[in-house]
Amino acid sequence: MSTEEEDGGTPAAETVRVWDPLVRLFHWSLVVAFTVAYLSSEEESALHVYSGYVVLGLIVVRLIWGVVGSRHARFRDFVRPPGEVFAYLRGLASGQPRHYLGHNPAGGWMVIALLVSLFVVTLSGVVLDFAEGGGAMAAAGSGVAVIATARADEGEYGEYGEGGERGEGGEEFWEEVHEASANVTLFLVFLHIAGVIVSSLLHRENLVRAMVTGRKPRA
């Protein structure tokens, strides 16, 4: 099995293993958790906070895996210098992009952009949650969250602004950061999906299937 991870492994095999199970589980769990967090963001629900924490946990695991994980999961494998990114994009524009087994150089930077913006969204969400008096741990079942929410509804934590006690300036700031970074992330997700479609067409390979099965046709 171990030779499957090498580009020049056994010639008889028609496919090669690219994405390890952790990367695949990470990706599709992220898609679900992000979607739930985004769709539940309108009202301040426990679902939003929980799904947001799942996203945060996934990001942390992926950051660690980017250092110690399998070959194509490592940042070292797919974070390329700008020259290589431009060379790849030029190839893309001429319809003959160089083929990479792992993330291509443009896709690699998109992965970094997604991880960074998801990190900003989730951390600002945590700050906001605590600023509003909920706090994830409180939401975890002690009932404190219910009280905090009730207080917030009464305006104690600043819904009604002006003379409030709890430094709404800071809270508003984090609310802005949270909302703006959520929208930036959504924009990046659209670019990401567009990039996956374009690369799949130009390379004539199904990248989505590869993220499900972990395998790509041997080039």
Ligand code: HEM
């Ligand atoms: C249904 C929609 C989606 C599809 C079809 C999709 C597809 C893919 C594919 C095919 C890859 C591998 C790209 C490659 O071969 O280089 C990938 C990677 C990635 N996608 Fe998505 N994606 C989707 C939604 C999302 C969303 C919503 C997020 C984040 C909120 C996301 C974040 C990522 C990240 C971080 C990676 C890098 C994976 C890793 O190396 O661990 N994707 N995606």
Ligand code: HEM
């Ligand atoms: C990928 C993860 C997340 C996304 C996409 C996301 C997105 C959003 C969006 C779009 C809003 C609405 C902002 C507004 O209209 O004011 C919101 C509100 C909120 N989010 Fe998140 N969020 C995420 C993670 C989290 C996390 C991890 C927490 C806390 C632990 C959190 C806590 C909150 C709170 C407390 C609000 C209500 C803010 C308010 O209007 O008072 N979010 N989120």
